[in-house]
Amino acid sequence: xxxxxxxxxxxxxxxxxxxxxxxxxxxxxxxxxxxxxxxxxxxxxxxxxxxxxxxxxxxxxxxxxxxxxxxxxxxxxxxxxxxxxxxxxxxxxxxxxxxxxxxxxxxxxxxxxxxxxxxxxxxxxxxxxxxxxxxxxxxxxxxxxxxxxxxxxxxxxxxxxxxxxxxxxxxxxxxxxxxxxxxxxxxxxxxxxxxxxxxxxxxxxxxxxxxxxxxxxxxxxxxxxxxxxxxxxxxxxxxxxxxxxxxxxxxxxxxxxxxxxxxxxxxxxxxxxxxxxxxxxxxxxxxxxxxxxxxxxxxxxxxxxxxxxxxxxxxxxxxxxxxxxxxxxxxxxxxxxxxxxxxxxxxxxxxxxxxxxxxxxxxxxxxxxxxxxxxxxxxxxxxxxxxxxxxxxxxxxxxxxxxxxxxxxxxxxxxxxxxxxxxxxxxxxxxxxxxxxxxxxxxxxxxxxxxxxxxxxxxxxxxxxxxxxxxxxxxxxxxxxxxxxx
Amino acid sequence: xxxxxxxxxxxxxxxxxxxxxxxxxxxxxxxxxxxxxxxxxxxxxxxxxxxxxxxxxxxxxxxxxxxxxxxxxxxxxxxxxxxxxxxxxxxxxxxxxxxxxxxxxxxxxxxxxxxxxxxxxxxxxxxxxxxxxxxxxxxxxxxxxxxxxxxxxxxxxxxxxxxxxxxxxxxxxxxxxxxxxxxxxxxxxxxxxxxxxxxxxxxxxxxxxxxxxxxxxxxxxxxxxxxxxxxxxxxxxxxxxxxxxxxxxxxxxxxxxxxxxxxxxxxxxxxxxxxxxxxxxxxxxxxxxxxxxxxxxxxxxxxxxxxxxxxxxxxxxxxxxxxxxxxxxxxxxxxxxxxxxxxxxxxxxxxxxxxxxxxxxxxxxxxxxxxxxxxxxxxxxxxxxxxxxxxxxxxxxxxxxxxxxxxxxxxxxxxxxxxxxxxxxxxxxxxxxxxxxxxxxxxxxxxxxxxxxxxxxxxxxxxxxxxxxxxxxxxxxxxxxxxxxxxxxxxxxxxxxxxxxxxx
Numbered sequence: 001x002x003x004x005x006x007x008x009x010x011x012x013x014x015x016x017x018x019x020x021x022x023x024x025x026x027x028x029x030x031x032x033x034x035x036x037x038x039x040x041x042x043x044x045x046x047x048x049x050x051x052x053x054x055x056x057x058x059x060x061x062x063x064x065x066x067x068x069x070x071x072x073x074x075x076x077x078x079x080x081x082x083x084x085x086x087x088x089x090x091x092x093x094x095x096x097x098x099x100x101x102x103x104x105x106x107x108x109x110x111x112x113x114x115x116x117x118x119x120x121x122x123x124x125x126x127x128x129x130x131x132x133x134x135x136x137x138x139x140x141x142x143x144x145x146x147x148x149x150x151x152x153x154x155x156x157x158x159x160x161x162x163x164x165x166x167x168x169x170x171x172x173x174x175x176x177x178x179x180x181x182x183x184x185x186x187x188x189x190x191x192x193x194x195x196x197x198x199x200x201x202x203x204x205x206x207x208x209x210x211x212x213x214x215x216x217x218x219x220x221x222x223x224x225x226x227x228x229x230x231x232x233x234x235x236x237x238x239x240x241x242x243x244x245x246x247x248x249x250x251x252x253x254x255x256x257x258x259x260x261x262x263x264x265x266x267x268x269x270x271x272x273x274x275x276x277x278x279x280x281x282x283x284x285x286x287x288x289x290x291x292x293x294x295x296x297x298x299x300x301x302x303x304x305x306x307x308x309x310x311x312x313x314x315x316x317x318x319x320x321x322x323x324x325x326x327x328x329x330x331x332x333x334x335x336x337x338x339x340x341x342x343x344x345x346x347x348x349x350x351x352x353x354x355x356x357x358x359x360x361x362x363x364x365x366x367x368x369x370x371x372x373x374x375x376x377x378x379x380x381x382x383x384x385x386x387x388x389x390x391x392x393x394x395x396x397x398x399x400x401x402x403x404x405x406x407x408x409x410x411x412x413x414x415x416x417x418x419x420x421x422x423x424x425x426x427x428x429x430x431x432x433x434x435x436x437x438x439x440x441x442x443x444x445x446x447x448x449x450x451x452x453x454x455x456x457x458x459x460x461x462x463x464x465x466x467x468x469x470x471x472x473x474x475x476x477x478x479x480x481x482x483x484x485x486x
Numbered sequence: 487x488x489x490x491x492x493x494x495x496x497x498x499x500x501x502x503x504x505x506x507x508x509x510x511x512x513x514x515x516x517x518x519x520x521x522x523x524x525x526x527x528x529x530x531x532x533x534x535x536x537x538x539x540x541x542x543x544x545x546x547x548x549x550x551x552x553x554x555x556x557x558x559x560x561x562x563x564x565x566x567x568x569x570x571x572x573x574x575x576x577x578x579x580x581x582x583x584x585x586x587x588x589x590x591x592x593x594x595x596x597x598x599x600x601x602x603x604x605x606x607x608x609x610x611x612x613x614x615x616x617x618x619x620x621x622x623x624x625x626x627x628x629x630x631x632x633x634x635x636x637x638x639x640x641x642x643x644x645x646x647x648x649x650x651x652x653x654x655x656x657x658x659x660x661x662x663x664x665x666x667x668x669x670x671x672x673x674x675x676x677x678x679x680x681x682x683x684x685x686x687x688x689x690x691x692x693x694x695x696x697x698x699x700x701x702x703x704x705x706x707x708x709x710x711x712x713x714x715x716x717x718x719x720x721x722x723x724x725x726x727x728x729x730x731x732x733x734x735x736x737x738x739x740x741x742x743x744x745x746x747x748x749x750x751x752x753x754x755x756x757x758x759x760x761x762x763x764x765x766x767x768x769x770x771x772x773x774x775x776x777x778x779x780x781x782x783x784x785x786x787x788x789x790x791x792x793x794x795x796x797x798x799x800x801x802x803x804x805x806x807x808x809x810x811x812x813x814x815x816x817x818x819x820x821x822x823x824x825x826x827x828x829x830x831x832x833x834x835x836x837x838x839x840x841x842x843x844x845x846x847x848x849x850x851x852x853x854x855x856x857x858x859x860x861x862x863x864x865x866x867x868x869x870x871x872x873x874x875x876x877x878x879x880x881x882x883x884x885x886x887x888x889x890x891x892x893x894x895x896x897x898x899x900x901x902x903x904x905x906x907x908x909x910x911x912x913x914x915x916x917x918x919x920x921x922x923x924x925x926x927x928x929x930x931x932x933x934x935x936x937x938x939x940x941x942x943x944x945x946x947x948x949x950x951x952x953x954x955x956x957x958x959x960x961x962x963x964x965x966x967x968x969x970x971x972x973x974x975x976x977x978x979x980x981x982x983x984x985x986x987x988x989x990x
Contacts (some may be wrong), residue, residue: 009613009945044613089568341914345941351907355916358904400858407855410846415919437849440509443534 001329002197002314004152005336007159008045010343018191019156020183022167032145032255032262033061033242033326035418036080036138041333045155053480055151057258058143060240060471060480062118064325067245069431071379076430077241078325079114081137082422084457087450090441093425095450097409097438102447108429111454113137113461118241122468125478133457134464140326142242142255142262164191168200171210179310179348180206194346195310197339198317207303207313214304215319221372221395223388224250224322227296228278229264233287240471244324248272248383251324252281258475258482260290266322271385298322300368306360307353312339319364324374327367330418334363359416366417369398373424377402377431402433409435510848512538514706514716516693517547518678520554520670521819522722525840527569527677530686532844540714541681542706543690547723550802550820551670552745555827556773556780557585557760559834560604560663565841570680574986577979580672581775584975585665586643586759588771588829590934593764594890595883600934601759602829603639604663605926611957614946617913617929619954621942626951630958633933637926638662641965643759647972648979658961658968665830667760667773669780693723701813718848719815725802725824741892743768743826744787744801749778754976762828767791768889769828776979784826786889806868811857816843823868828878831871834922838867863920870921873902877931880906906937913939 003019010017042052052058063079070076084092096108109115114137117123127135157163166185174181182192183206198206207213219225234256243254250267265281272280278293302319306312313319314335321327338359342352376394380386394402404410405428411421442450468474475481513529515522518541526541533539566576576582587603608616616636624631634640639662642648651662681688691708698704705715756774763770767789773780785791787801806823810816818839825832842863846856879893880902901918908914909932915925932938973981 009948013944013947340945341943342912343944349911351904351911355904355908355914404855404859408849410855410859412859413920416917439845440534440537440847440849441532441844444532 001149001152001332002199002336002339003156003161004045004159005041005333005340006197007156007161009340011159016162017156017160018162018164018193019153020164020166020168020185020191022165022186032257033064033142033253033323034140035326035330036140037330037333037418038140041337047155050479052148052151053141053143053475054482056141056143056147057260057482058141058480059238059256059258059475060123061140061142061242061326062114062123062137062240063242063426065118065241065243066374066427066430067243069244069246069251069374069378069380071432072382074430074432076109076426077112077115077118078423078426078430079112079118079137080139081112081114083108083425084111084454085136087445087453088441090439091411091421093429094409094439094442095445095454097435098442099447099450099454100434101438104451106454106458108425110458111461113464114139116461116465117468118239120465120468121237121239121471122465123240123471123474124468133460134468139240142257144257144259145329164189168205171196171206173210177309178211180210195312195344195348198311198313199315201316202298202320204303204313204317206311207306207308207317211308211311213308213313215299216301216304217299218301218321218368219299221368221392222300222322222375223270223385224266224268225297225299226269226274226277227264227266227298227322228274228281228293229262229296230281230285230293231260231262231290232285233290234259234261235287237470237472238475242326246378246380247280249277249385252284253323254286261285261287266324268385271383302361302364305353305357306335307356309353310348312356314339318360321364321367321371324371325367325419327371327418331360331363331367334418335360362416363418365397366414366419369395369401370419370423370427372398373402373427374431377428377433379432402428406433406435408437409439509850510537510717512540512716513718513720514540514542514714515720515722516542516544516706517722517724517819517821518543518674518688519548519722519724519819520551520674520677521821521836522547522720523674523677523681524836525720525722525818525843526686526688527680528565528840528844529847530681531569533685533847535685537685539686540716541686541688542693542708542714543688544692544723546726548671548674549726550724550800550824551674552747552782552800553743553802553820553824553827554670554832554836555830556667556669556771556782557588557827557830557833558665558668559830559837560665561834561837562665562668565837569677571676573982574989576666576676577776578983578986578990579676581669581777582672583667583755583775583979584648584758585667586639586648586662587665588760588762589643591761591763593762593769593878594881594935595885596881596936597764598881598934598936600930601634601637601640601643602927602930602934603637603643603759604665605637605639606661606663607924608636608926608929611954612945612949614943615913615915615925617915617933617939618942618946619949619958621913621939622946623954623958624938627955630955630962633930635962636958636965637930638965638968639664641969642972643757645969645972646755646757646975647969648758648975649972658964659972667775667780668833669775703813703815717814717851718853720843721815721817721821722819724820741895742787742801742803744785744789744791744799745827746783746799748781750781751778753777755974755979758975764885766885766887771827774975782827784828786887786892788888806864806872808865809857809861810839810864811853811860813857814851814853816860818843822864825868825871826875828875831875831922835867835871838922839864866918866920867922869899869901870918870923872896873899873905874923874927874931876902877906877928877935880937881935906932909939910937911940913942 063077065077067075113133130136168183169186170184171180172182182190238256245252249272252265255262265277267277298320306318315332342356375389401412404412515526589601591599620631638658651660695707703719760771760773768785771782802824804826810822846860848856884890905916908916
């Protein structure tokens with residue numbers, strides 16, 4: 001991804017890019033669901049959507065279904081899009097809350113076209129009129145990340161990125177500046193460069209093993225520290241959404257691709273053994289397993305600096321947050337985008353690194369808080385893990401957000417970050433955090449008018465869904481289905 | 487879905503108790519200067535029925551209204567519309583004219599001149615922001631590297647022409663944004679006209695005493711033996727803090743300024759932007775209204791004021807308090823903050839304060855959440871505006887005058903430092919959450935103050951020079967041709983007023 005992103009933008013500007021990777025080192029092989037921002041990344045590279053989807057066996061994604069998070073038996077979908085529409089510049093959910101408090105209860109999901117479409121297994125691209133229901137939503141993909149990496153590697157190599165097969169085992173550091181001057185491969189090759197992007201995974205060969213940057217451990221907030229992953233056959237039509245099901249010691253993902261389903265159990269080994277986690281995962285697969293369970297170990301957190309000296313850590317070398325909201329690829333692409341905006345000259349300015357770190361710190365912090373929200377916005381106390389979260393002292397930033405929401409349905413806003421107000425509404429309302437009050441301006445309209453407006457939005461959404469083809473059919477119609485699957 | 491009870495354990499006790507208490511029913515606003523009247527008008531339109539608003543017209547609340555300046559930001563159009571005041575209501579009934587921004591002249595030791603125009607975001611080519619292309623061409627095509635050439639509002643401001651921007655994005659005029667030239671006293675009068683009936687009641691009285699317990703205001707004793715009680719109090723009495731509890735607010739006051747204003751009648755509108763000229767004692771701004779020019783002078787109190795207009799002088803301390811909302815009372819307007827009217831920031835932030843209050847009008851007597859959030863966003867807004875204003879004084883050649891010394895004595899915030907460093911280093915525009923000034927404002931300020939990037943985003947080099955030069959020349963030409971076709975501000979205003987009269 002980094003090679004592709006950099007080569008696309010820097011091609012022809014006298015910057016030589018060398019990609020060093022080893023077939024010996026497996027990739028994590030998961031992280032297959034994405035966020036809508038990936039479309040902008042792909043577009044900026046000039047990647048054809050259909051071609052990309054065929055190559056990566058991708059399905060469309062309208063959101064994530066969360067099961068058993070608020071209470072056992074609950075489910076809701078966090079969609080890529082708003083609920084309803086503002087009325088008189090007042091957020092829609094206040095009107096919904098008003099009716100709810102007055103005894104007219106309805107699902108907030110009923111006012112979201114992407115949710116209704118996902119529930120019906122339907123999909124089509126949004127139309128050109130973004131004000132229209134059925135066109136005012138975002139979408140992302142669910143794909144084979146290994147194939148995506150391969151796709152991008154070919155892309156990068158076509159743009160004169162030199163690929164070197166090899167495993168970096170050491171690096172030389174300038175005694176005076178502390179900068180890395182070269183890396184040494186296992187076969188003895190030495191590769192010099194001015195700037196190094198460390199995508200070596202959790203090890204952080206350069207950023208940590210060589211520069212000793214340090215790691216901020218966030219396991220206090222997000223204690224899950226292991227995952228077991230397995231792929232299985234698809235049963236039934238492929239669905240346009242990811243599923244995250246809360247378990248007693250973690251949660252389980254289900255990501256439907258064109259040709260198979262990716263599954264995994266993210267868990268806290270304090271409360272479940274590796275064997276038991278693998279057993280639970282395998283016993284809940286809907287189709288025949290296609291792979292043996294793959295064990296993964298991680299510590300949630302981030303490097304103290306993602307850009308240190310002349311090394312920039314992108315991907316797992318920079319930090320890790322569990323993929324509950326499909327943020328892994330997004331954070332990589334944010335890192336690439338920020339690097340391109342702050343790309344150094346021959347001289348690396350401290351100010352560039354400082355600004356890069358400021359932006360990425362903000363990204364990571366805000367994703368962390370949003371992920372933590374899922375665990376604490378719950379009524380579950382049926383296991384040790386859930387009781388841990390219920391007794392947790394929250395970061396002040398998150399505590400204040402929860403208080404504001406519970407008091408009056410108020411959303412504390414920020415501008416820079418991937419999860420904006422509609423996402424917070426989705427999780428908090430979806431997990432049964434019902435505010436005690438709402439914006440009183442929602443009382444300015446008569447109850448009849450409000451009901452009528454909401455009914456109209458629901459009807460329009462339902463009608464739009466009825467006119468939408470099934471996801472499986474659309475994949476074929478659109479030309480995104482891989483040839484052997486079309 | 488059921489209201490959860492299990493999360494109650496993590497919520498503060500006072501919050502939990504609030505659920506049983508009655509909702510807000512009565513609001514008292516003290517002070518009927520511009521801030522108080524604007525607040526009353528906005529609240530009366532925004533809030534649902536059942537909430538009474540009492541506006542107390544106290545002596546002297548409008549004393550420092552001069553420090554709101556004479557220019558508004560583009561957001562004022564919607565702000566007023568939400569109150570029920572459209573341009574057909576505003577323009578015929580006041581001296582208000584259109585504003586494309588401010589032309590700064592003779593600023594600082596280098597006597598800089600530039601225009602801060604209201605404008606849509608600058609274009610992005612090939613994923614690279616516009617300012618990088620200007621830096622790229624600075625040495626080879628310096629005549630194409632002037633930012634002002636690409637800002638349609640500046641073209642129009644320099645020619646004194648105006649028309650409402652169309653929606654069609656293909657027309658250069660569509661990139662223009664506009665505010666107003668306004669007089670606080672006139673707007674106060676117009677806004678007062680909108681609050682002559684329920685739910686706002688207006689009384690003229692002075693506050694004799696405040697009835698309060700340790701934290702909350704319970705009532706006010708007014709002149710004429712009137713006692714008023716309310717659930718929520720808004721202090722718009724100005725910097726003299728008629729509500730004693732407000733005096734306890736810590737306020738960071740950097741310096742004091744003195745203001746004076748005068749008018750000279752004009753037969754036609756003399757321009758479409760304010761002209762602000764740096765002087766040895768501070769600055770003087772000339773604002774063109776419909777039938778007069780207004781001159782506002784701002785100076786340091788230690789300046790020789792005999793050189794300034796003989797008009798009455800008003801002084802104010804520039805700064806803002808740290809917690810404008812305490813318990814059940816809020817300080818608003820100059821009770822909470824006073825900014826130098828160097829830009830449209832004073833009125834811009836007052837409108838943001840009022841909009842924020844409306845969004846956070848308490849739903850119960852427990853206002854912990856509203857208070858905390860209002861204060862947080864207030865502080866951010868004023869720190870951002872402060873940083874923008876401070877940016878006017880960050881120059882290699884300051885003037886060695888009392889005014890400049892006092893302005894530069896203020897520390898440079900880390901955010902401003904980062905913005906300047908990044909822009910000067912590589913043309914990057916650092917933005918923080920929800921700033922009142924956008925990238926186009928900062929770009930104009932940086933370049934106006936002579937802060938040019940030393941390098942630029944090399945991806946800008948991927949656009950072939952010939953194509954880039956052609957594109958930029960076309961843009962300049964389009965802006966110039968557009969400006970030539972526009973009527974003068976005066977002509978446009980006269981036709982517009984005639985149209986409004988016909989429609990009325």
